[in-house]
Every structure is written in structure tokens, then in C-alpha cells.
Amino acid sequence: MLAPVDEVVSWGEMLDNLLECKTGQLVFEEFLRTEYSEENLLFWLACEEYKKTSHPTEMNAAAKRIYSEFVEVDAPRQINIDCATRAEIGERLPQPGPKCFDRAQRLIHTLMENDCYPRFLKSEIYQDLLEQVEQE
Template sequence: MAPVDVSLWGESIDRLLGCKTGQLVFEDFLRTQYSEENLLFWVACEAFKKIGSEAELRAAARRIHAEFVRVHAPRQINIDCETREEIGKNISQPRPNCFDRAQRLIYGLMENDCYPRFLKSEMYQALLEQAEQR
């Protein structure tokens, strides 16, 4: 891990999420906070938007809905009922943007809650210290 990477993560959540290693470290941190589903959902949505085939899009939409969106999903994300229902209605004919509203909500939650806690965490501070000593 390059020392520069670690310090860049502190600049913005986008810098953190734009780095594969940063994502993995953030996921480890979120797991300790019992909220890794937020990042996993966000990553799944990013991949979903890049799917070209309609059949793959439908299958991925059902998978994301079953894993993160439906009530009592194994990794249920914290979104409002209206957003959850809207996704449920659109799941049979999904478009690449069908999870955008939920993804924005989860991004906001990570940016305003999880990310500031990550920056203050012992995990991040230790990595930063290690990087600065190189």
C-alpha cells in the first residue's frame, strides 16, 4: 500500500471509495460498526450501472433487491419505505438507474456518519501513522 493512498483517503469519501484498497479497509471498519451493508450495496449499484445486457440487468436487479432492499433482506439497508417500494415496483423492468435514489441515500449516510467515524478510528489512524513513517 502506497503511503500516499492512505493520506488521500482523508481528503474525501470519493478518494476513499475510488481506491480498491481503501474500499477494503473501509469495509473492514464498517464490519466493526455492523454497517458494511452500506458499502456493499453502494459497490453493487456501481457495478449494476455498467451492465449492458437486459437479461443480466434483470438478474442483478433481483439479486440486489433480495440481498439489500427488500424488508428482512440478509443485508437490509436503511432506506425509507417510499424508496423501498419504488424499487420493488421497478424491479421487473429495471433500468440502470433504478437504484440511484437508494444509492444516494446510502452514500449520504456513509459520507455524513460512517466516513467521519472511520477517519477518527484507530484503524485509520494506525494506517496513517504507518504510512507517514515510511
């Protein structure tokens, strides 16, 4: 599952480089799992998929699934967002639009960028992978 060296190096430059790459997502998720915080990435990815949904019935179902899995209080993978954002999503849920989760997704992106991502860059998982690809 090794990625090209320039790709792995680019993950260290900014979080978005990591998130745009399937392999990067998997490696980051593996790291987050060690910190018991993979729900942040899984929520962010679910929101990215949600934005690609255009059919109202599918959008409705996807919004309810994301809400029950990540947003509502005591959700199995509850994300750490403020109660105003949580309430705003709850209000939009009956008729969710493409931007239903935008505010929460931005909050989670910022949280990952400032919290998990710097630790990921210092982690054994990333450092070992970087070393591996640079030796090839």
C-alpha cells in the same frame, strides 16, 4: 496491503477518494464490519457494478439479487432507506433500468458520508494505517 502515503492521506479528504480505491474500499469495509454496517458499502459497490451491466438479462438478474440481498424488508443485509425509495425500487424491479437503484445509492452514500465516514477517519484502523504509511 499498504497503499501509497498520498493515497491513504487522500482518503481523509473525501469519501469518494476512499471509494475509488480498491484498498480503501477494503479498509473501509473492515472498519464498517466492526460497526456491523458493512451492508452500506456492499450495497454501494453492488450498485456501481450494476451500472456497468448492459445486457437486459444480466441487468434483470443483478437487480433481483441486489433487491433480495439489500433492499427488501428483512433482506439479509437490509440497508436503511425510506419506505418510498424501497417501494420505488420494488415497482421498477420487473423492468429495471440502469438508474433503478440511483436514489437509494445516493441516500446510502450520504448516510456513509455523514455517519460512518467521520468515525472511520477517527478510527484506530485508519489512524494506524496512516501512521504506518507515513513512517515508510
